Amino acid sequence: MNFSESLVVLRPLHTTHDTLYGPRVGFFMSDATGALGGLVQASNALLVLVSEGLVECECVFVGDDEDARTLYRVAELAPPTVH
Numbered sequence: 001m002n003f004s005e006s007l008v009v010l011r012p013l014h015t016t017h018d019t020l021y022g023p024r025v026g027f028f029m030s031d032a033t034g035a036l037g038g039l040v041q042a043s044n045a046l047l048v049l050v051s052e053g054l055v056e057c058e059c060v061f062v063g064d065d066e067d068a069r070t071l072y073r074v075a076e077l078a079p080p081t082v083h
Contacts, residue, residue: 001036003054006045009035010055011074019071020061026073046072 001009013027013035032042049055053075060071 001041001045003049003052006036006049007054007074010049010072014073017060017062017071024058024060024071026058026071028069028071032072 010027010032013031014025015027016023016025029039029042029046032046033039036042036045046055046057050057050072055072056075057070057072059068061067062069
């Protein structure tokens with residue numbers, strides 16, 4: 001699967017998640033795993049897409065979960081940053 005095909009598969013996975021830092025839009029590795037055909041494929045695809053700047057990620061805490069989770073989003077769908 002090339003970059004464009006991976007992004008087409010990942011775009012519909014975006015949902016809003018209530019986090020410790022407020023609502024964030026994106027998807028988790030578990031979502032990408034199902035969409036991209038397995039953990040190895042999803043991990044490899046996200047590694048390349050993040051390194052190319054096509055996917056962004058951030059560490060979040062969801063609900064009462066004390067474990068940090070990585071939330072991914074396709075870069076073109078990221079909300080604008082205010083400095």
